[in-house]
Amino acid sequence: MSLPESDLTKTQAILHHVDVFATGPLTGNGLTVFLNAESWPPAMMQRLTQEMKQFESIFLSEITPHGATARIFTVEEELPFAGHPLLGAAAVLHRSLAPSAERRSWVLRPPHGEISVSSIRRGDHFHCEMNQGVPAFGVAPAPSALAPILARLSLREADLLSGLPARVVSTGLPYLIIPVGAEALARAAVVGSDLEGLLQAEGAKFLLVLDVAGREMRTWDNLGKVEDVATGSAAGPAAAYLLRHGFSDPGTPIHLAQGRFAGRPSRLRVEESAAGHLLVSGEVWPVSHGTLDLNPMSSSETHTV
DSSP: OOOOOOOOOTTSOEEEEEEESOSSTTOSEEEEEEEOOTTOOHHHHHHHHHHHTSSEEEEEEEEETTEEEEEEEESSOEESOOSHHHHHHHHHHHHHHOTTOSEEEEEEEOTTOOEEEEEEEETTEEEEEEEOOSOEEOOOOOHHHHHHHHHHTTOOGGGBOTTOOOEEEESSSEEEEEEEOHHHHHHOOOOSSOHHHHHHHTTOSEEEEEETTTTEEEOBOTTSSOBOSOOHHHHHHHHHHHHHTTSSOTTSOEEEEEOGGGTOOEEEEEEEOTTSOEEEEEEEEEEEEEEOSSOHHHHTTTOOO
8 A cells, every 4th residue: 555645744843864875774974854944043053953963954944745945054054055965855855745656856945056856765765866967167276275275184295196186176066176096085184274265265165085096085174173974065076077087987877985984984976967967866764753842933032053
């Protein structure tokens, strides 16, 4: 007997904990998805994200059978775009709105713009894919600008792979990609407190250290407090970089590894479509779900960030 299509109760603040780019529960990148977040103050969304102590949380409002408006927060700030929160949100919408359907398509609306995401039910978990569009390439930083950035990574110019430039690439969030070998990837660590300003001067928001041959990547918050274990917004730029420099063939799936150094190995898959769009996908596994006891609207009146 198939389950009926569901409708979310608009009066309840519902939350789901899922793991994205995972191989099973308690692997990959954890995420909290909050539903029915209409008119929630940004300060409360920030506080809830800090309470969850995950790299990011996503808040959905204006939910319909076809998608939702989305706001994404790290423990430090709101982002216009991110990868694993949108994939996780699609899986939660599929589970909540269409539990009997095998496949669904969604349009999610973060501040960056509309993002198409598809979800496929695979027993007790989901495979989700997002279209990150055509990548945008920035210029390579001058050596004088790159040197202090490398120093903040505990790396040197000699750690860069010969013949490959550091390059800003974006599919919604600009990353400065640092191409290295496996030994430098293992040694990289963020030090200092001025990395964000250095990256901003080069048109980047975050940095991505990429082991080109091993197809493994690392990225952190700009103070180096937290290493991300699976970064969907960086997977597209990493794949674009590999394609641009001839390390992968168009139309061939690119499998990226991340999270090993943080103790949460994750798997990310990227494929370039015939139109040149980058399709980023991975598995989403449910962990828990429930309702929020506090009222985000009334609580925000007495608590500030």
